[in-house]
Amino acid sequence: MAADGLHENETLASLKSEAESLKGKLEEERAKLHDVELHQVAERVEALGQFVMKTRRTLKGHGNKVLCMDWCKDKRRLVSSSQDGKVIVWDSFTTNKILTASGDGTCALWDVESGQLLQSFHGHGADVLCLDLAPSETGNTFVSGGCDKKAMVWDMRSGQCVQAFETHESDINSVRYYPSGDAFASGSDDATCRLYDLRADREVAIYSKESIIFGASSVDFSLSGRLLFAGYNDYTINVWDVLKGSRVSILFGHENRVSTLRVSPDGTAFCSGSWDHTLRVWA
Amino acid sequence: MSSKTASTNNIAQARRTVQQLRMEASIERINVSKASADLTSYCEEHTRNDPLLMGIPTSENPSRIRRPAPSYREVVKWILPSSQQSK
Numbered sequence: 326m327a328a329d330g331l332h333e334n335e336t337l338a339s340l341k342s343e344a345e346s347l348k349g350k351l352e353e354e355r356a357k358l359h360d361v362e363l364h365q366v367a368e369r370v371e372a373l374g375q376f377v378m379k380t381r382r383t384l385k386g387h388g389n390k391v392l393c394m395d396w397c398k399d400k401r402r403l404v405s406s407s408q409d410g411k412v413i414v415w416d417s418f419t420t421n422k423i424l425t426a427s428g429d430g431t432c433a434l435w436d437v438e439s440g441q442l443l444q445s446f447h448g449h450g451a452d453v454l455c456l457d458l459a460p461s462e463t464g465n466t467f468v469s470g471g472c473d474k475k476a477m478v479w480d481m482r483s484g485q486c487v488q489a490f491e492t493h494e495s496d497i498n499s500v501r502y503y504p505s506g507d508a509f510a511s512g513s514d515d516a517t518c519r520l521y522d523l524r525a526d527r528e529v530a531i532y533s534k535e536s537i538i539f540g541a542s543s544v545d546f547s548l549s550g551r552l553l554f555a556g557y558n559d560y561t562i563n564v565w566d567v568l569k570g571s572r573v574s575i576l577f578g579h580e581n582r583v584s585t586l587r588v589s590p591d592g593t594a595f596c597s598g599s600w601d602h603t604l605r606v607w608a
Numbered sequence: 609m610s611s612k613t614a615s616t617n618n619i620a621q622a623r624r625t626v627q628q629l630r631m632e633a634s635i636e637r638i639n640v641s642k643a644s645a646d647l648t649s650y651c652e653e654h655t656r657n658d659p660l661l662m663g664i665p666t667s668e669n670p671s672r673i674r675r676p677a678p679s680y681r682e683v684v685k686w687i688l689p690s691s692q693q694s695k
Contacts, residue, residue: 335619337615337618337619337622340619340622340623340625340626341622343626344622344625344626344629347626347629347630347633348629350633351629351632351633354633354637355637358637358638358639358640359640360639360640360641361639361640361641361644362640362644363640363644363647363648365644366641366644366645366648367644367648370648370651370652373661448628486628486632487632487635488632488635489632503647503650504650504654505646505647505650507643507646507647507650508643508647522640522643522644522647524637524638524642524643524646525637525638525639525640525642525643526635526637527637527640529640529643529644529647547658547660547661548654548657548658548659548660549650549651549653549654549655549657549658549661550647550650550651550654551651551654551655551658551661552658552660552661567647567651568647568648568651588660591659592657592658592659592660593659593660594660595660608660
């Protein structure tokens with residue numbers, strides 16, 4: 326008589342060891358294609374010129390920490406939320422659905438009008454802290470980052486995780502797709518930001534410096550994808566050359582942690598929000 | 609929970625993990641050189657359209673237009689459509 330739930334020749338131990346060897350195989354397969362570093366391919370690209378950015382606006386009015394913000398499509402207005410508000414992510418191709426990430430370790434897709442749960446996404450081993458929708462041309466996927474140090478890419482229709490990346494050494498606070506949809510960046514409490522290419526199925530760049538020891542809370546790309554703006558818990562914003570892997574600029578101004586950061590839809594400026602109760606527009 | 613159910617759950621979980629990993633291991637991948645080349649050429653193609661890279665003349669950048677710092681009332685006007693503002 327077969328033991329509970331087991332197929333022939335299976336034991337818990339054999340399943341675990343198969344899982345381990347598959348993890349090893351995944352690493353091997355990914356390593357085989359690691360024939361060059363991104364920054365080496367980028368050597369032939371013209372270096373960036375000098376980078377000058379200043380606070381152009383300081384918006385005061387919130388009574389508590391600023392946690393999250395976004396630009397409206399009309400490119401002029403901003404929406405922000407504070408510790409006394411709510412956080413909502415709107416699906417980019419329809420405004421009737423909401424995608425949420427939760428401390429219970431799952432993500433969920435809801436229909437707003439009926440309040441119905443349309444799809445749930447299980448796989449993170451701890452709180453999910455962030456998510457981003459793929460640019461609409463590239464299909465129905467989104468990426469999530471969690472306290473389990475994993476970034477996971479999901480198919481919205483099937484609820485299935487299609488790719489997972491576990492190279493960060495601490496919580497992933499922010500994930501953002503590269504404008505072409507072929508890659509995404511992440512910011513983490515391990516004080517690094519990283520770039521993962523979806524078609525190579527691996528991390529292709531790390532943005533870090535020995536002098537940066539505080540976590541990155543929020544990341545976003547400039548329109549061409551050449552620049553990565555990242556807000557940190559040491560109150561600064563670092564601007565990275567995505568291709569070459571080097572830091573282009575460091576921006577000072579906030580008087581407390583930078584908690585959120587977004588580039589405007591027309592790409593002419595970006596906005597940062599902070600625990601210092603202000604938002605700054607940079608250009 | 610009986611130990612029978614617990615071990616069934618562990619096994620079911622382990623089997624799901626193995627299935628997921630098998631699926632992830634089998635996806636088609638491309639070389640980092642090809643992926644990097646594509647990322648690089650996307651950047652180059654779109655450089656011209658990236659105002660934060662190119663810089664735009666101060667007179668044309670809405671964020672750089674000089675005006676006195678807005679009062680809170682002005683900021684509210686700017687953010688809320690007029691129908692929602694109290695008189």
